[in-house]
Amino acid sequence: MELSEHLFRREAGRMVATLTRIFGSDNLALAEDVVQDAFCRALEVWRFRGVPENPSAWLMTTAKNRALDLLRRHRTARTYEPELGRMLKSEWTLAPTVEERFSDNAVEDDQLRMMFSCCHPRLPDEAQVALMLNILCGFSVDEVAAAFMSSHAAIEKRVTRAKKVLAGSGKLFDIANASDFSKRLPAVQRALYLLFNEGYHGASPEAAVRADLCHEAMRLAALLLERPLSATPVTHALSALMCLDAARLPARVDGAGNLTSLFDQDRSLWDRQLIAEGLKLLELSAAGPELSEYHLEAAIASVHAMARSVEETDWGQIVSLYDELLAIRPSPVVALNRAIAIAQHQGPERGLEEIRRVANADRLGNYPFYHAALGEFELRSGRDKIAREHFIIALALARNPMEQKFFKQRMDVCGDSAPPRA
Amino acid sequence: MSEFAFLYRGRDTTASPEQMQKTMEKWRAWFAELSAKGHIKDIGHPLEPTTGKVVKSKQKAVIDGPFAEAKDVVGGFTLIEARDLDQAAELAKGCPILEVGGSVEVRPIQKLSM
Numbered sequence: 001m002e003l004s005e006h007l008f009r010r011e012a013g014r015m016v017a018t019l020t021r022i023f024g025s026d027n028l029a030l031a032e033d034v035v036q037d038a039f040c041r042a043l044e045v046w047r048f049r050g051v052p053e054n055p056s057a058w059l060m061t062t063a064k065n066r067a068l069d070l071l072r073r074h075r076t077a078r079t080y081e082p083e084l085g086r087m088l089k090s091e092w093t094l095a096p097t098v099e100e101r102f103s104d105n106a107v108e109d110d111q112l113r114m115m116f117s118c119c120h121p122r123l124p125d126e127a128q129v130a131l132m133l134n135i136l137c138g139f140s141v142d143e144v145a146a147a148f149m150s151s152h153a154a155i156e157k158r159v160t161r162a163k164k165v166l167a168g169s170g171k172l173f174d175i176a177n178a179s180d181f182s183k184r185l186p187a188v189q190r191a192l193y194l195l196f197n198e199g200y201h202g203a204s205p206e207a208a209v210r211a212d213l214c215h216e217a218m219r220l221a222a223l224l225l226e227r228p229l230s231a232t233p234v235t236h237a238l239s240a241l242m243c244l245d246a247a248r249l250p251a252r253v254d255g256a257g258n259l260t261s262l263f264d265q266d267r268s269l270w271d272r273q274l275i276a277e278g279l280k281l282l283e284l285s286a287a288g289p290e291l292s293e294y295h296l297e298a299a300i301a302s303v304h305a306m307a308r309s310v311e312e313t314d315w316g317q318i319v320s321l322y323d324e325l326l327a328i329r330p331s332p333v334v335a336l337n338r339a340i341a342i343a344q345h346q347g348p349e350r351g352l353e354e355i356r357r358v359a360n361a362d363r364l365g366n367y368p369f370y371h372a373a374l375g376e377f378e379l380r381s382g383r384d385k386i387a388r389e390h391f392i393i394a395l396a397l398a399r400n401p402m403e404q405k406f407f408k409q410r411m412d413v414c415g416d417s418a419p420p421r422a
Numbered sequence: 423m424s425e426f427a428f429l430y431r432g433r434d435t436t437a438s439p440e441q442m443q444k445t446m447e448k449w450r451a452w453f454a455e456l457s458a459k460g461h462i463k464d465i466g467h468p469l470e471p472t473t474g475k476v477v478k479s480k481q482k483a484v485i486d487g488p489f490a491e492a493k494d495v496v497g498g499f500t501l502i503e504a505r506d507l508d509q510a511a512e513l514a515k516g517c518p519i520l521e522v523g524g525s526v527e528v529r530p531i532q533k534l535s536m
Contacts (some may be wrong), residue, residue: 006440044433361510
């Protein structure tokens with residue numbers, strides 16, 4: 001029995017959500033301990049016995065038994081989620097109540113409840129997202145830091161603080177309250193967007209393309225689409241964007257495991273079904289007056305999806321979509337992508353001009369694709385030697401072997417002048 | 423060929439779920455390799471990590487334990503066949519537990535001399 005990719009991470013989120021519902025939001029650390037214990041046991045047992053037929057069920061049952069054990073042992077010492085507390089205090093109702101919380105429907109509800117709980121209004125957006133990735137998606141602090149291109153210390157501080165706020169709120173978010181629900185929805189959407197990007201761009205050193213993570217974000221977004229209150233035009237735009245980008249995943253890595261840029265991808269590998277689904281969702285997203293960044297990014301992805309080749313791409317339209325996107329979300333990475341589109345539309349010299357104008361370019365200093373873009377523009381302008389220097393920097397900043405290989409390959413295109421001394 | 427017991431010590435309670443899954447895959451690969459090379463006499467058993475009793479002395483006192491630190495918990499054992507102690511120790515170097523702060527105790531199983 002093979003473990004599906006990222007199974008532990010996904011199950012961690014599910015188990016913590018359910019256990020926190022049982023133990024209460026102020027006992028999050030206890031829930032996390034129980035989950036960690038379940039994984040340790042899985043490791044200890046499975047290495048000798050093999051992976052069980054249904055590993056998710058095995059983990060859930062292990063967590064449930066441990067929870068029951070703890071609840072029995074500390075019955076009077078702990079405070080529980082107010083709603084469930086009474087049921088958990090009597091031996092007659094304890095086991096059936098816990099059993100019920102571990103049913104499939106309840107686990108799904110608990111994920112939604114946790115998603116919204118993490119987006120507490122007292123927390124800044126970034127902290128909400130970090131918390132969600134950490135608790136609900138099973139990301140370690142390091143993995144969250146990689147997704148955010150931030151430091152371990154900064155994220156640890158952010159997550160620890162956020163957990164305190166979550167604990168301090170006394171109870172989990174009430175998903176039945178419509179007005180609160182709508183108010184929190186944007187932060188939830190943002191978190192899913194970042195989760196998707198972490199999968200798509202893969203800053204973590206383990207694998208460049210983690211389609212499973214993208215699918216995870218898509219699965220959680222689908223959870224939002226299933227409920228009338230959260231199935232808004234913006235949620236549709238977000239899901240459209242995910243489908244249209246994910247459609248390109250099969251072409252992002254070639255047969256030899258090389259990362260392939262949009263410009264060199266074999267477009268026959270793009271997932272037509274996902275493109276069709278994305279376009280349908282994009283249509284549904286046009287229902288309201290709001291034009292979100294997800295609408296714009298989905299629109300950009302749809303222009304790519306519908307173009308048969310790089311040459312046939314409507315780069316003019318892409319540039320103007322980036323203009324609008326930059327107005328809504330000014331970020332150096334967006335500005336960088338806009339510069340790349342301009343280079344495509346009006347030539348590499350214009351691209352260089354735009355890239356030099358990027359505000360906060362220093363924040364891009366550690367982003368390898370910033371240097372790679374400079375390299376591409378210089379290369380296309382015929383300045384191979386300068387281009388090579390840029391790819392050397394990109395190579396030094398590469399976050400995984402696949403990126404290294406990619407930048408190395410770009411370097412080689414620039415000819416083989418002697419490498420500069422370090 | 424001689425027989426050896428590998429005792430696996432240590433429990434990584436800080437790894438992320440993703441890392442745990444990776445470690446799991448490494449264990450599978452390691453055992454598969456040992457098995458392919460004919461070194462596994464008995465893959466062995468996991469040991470319950472947090473409960474147990476120790477019965478001691480003439481008084482047959484039964485106490486709870488051993489409650490070792492996470493790094494000292496024996497999580498399981500395997501019976502290995504190897505040429506000699508050196509080869510067994512060499513084989514143990516491939517154990518994934520070493521990458522997560524654990525250790526492998528390699529103990530020859532005593533032979534009855536004829």
